[in-house]
Amino acid sequence: MALNDLDPVLHSQLRLAVISLLISVKEAEFTHIKEQTNATAGNLSVQLQKLKEAGYIDIEKSFKDNYPQTSCKITKAGIKAFDIYVHNLQQYIKPAK
Amino acid sequence: MALNDLDPVLHSQLRLAVISLLISVKEAEFTHIKEQTNATAGNLSVQLQKLKEAGYIDIEKSFKDNYPQTSCKITKAGIKAFDIYVHNLQQYIKPAK
């Protein structure tokens, strides 16, 4: 049983935390994700762009109460990538034989 | 249930693969690890040093059939760190609620 490569887009603590969150809630705002992950705004901004570029999340910008609002949701490709990532990762962390 | 930080020493595909291997075999030679992980020798050399510096593995150098031989085994600290890493990682990848 060989070890498959781990998707580098997901093998990042912050991006993995974001995807983990979005899988459970389906949609979340920038500030909410920032709070839940303890990320800095700058780091989160960059990592959300990478997830978007990978096609793993959709980002929608709007205004709420006069303030800009960035809302994120996971895509089907994101769910699939996460599933594969988790599956591959299990090979690395399964209990020793 | 907050997400704990993931040990950066272990949250690296190659180092995780090395630790995963060493947990299952207790001891392995450089060339064997290299083959099992598909790593380049240079990369493996660097990552083994990092695991050693972290106290997660012991490295013993000797000679076998006239050639230098580098043998690695996991330490108690390495086993503990791996257990904690896996435990924390589960929070990220557990099925969505």
Place this chain on the structure above:
DNA sequence: ATATTTTAGTTTATAATATAAACTAGTCTA
């Protein structure tokens, strides 16, 4: 015997990634 290849690595340079600091643009409040 000596040149070439192979083994078993290490060191160093470069590329990729993560992170934080600095910045933008607008809003609220005293």
Place this chain on the structure above:
DNA sequence: TAGACTAGTTTATATTATAAACTAAAATAT
């Protein structure tokens, strides 16, 4: 209307991963 706050983005820096180049000796072929 000055200062502080919201909600981000951009840019610069630090860290990390990786590969290329190198070392040193042994085995093999010529």
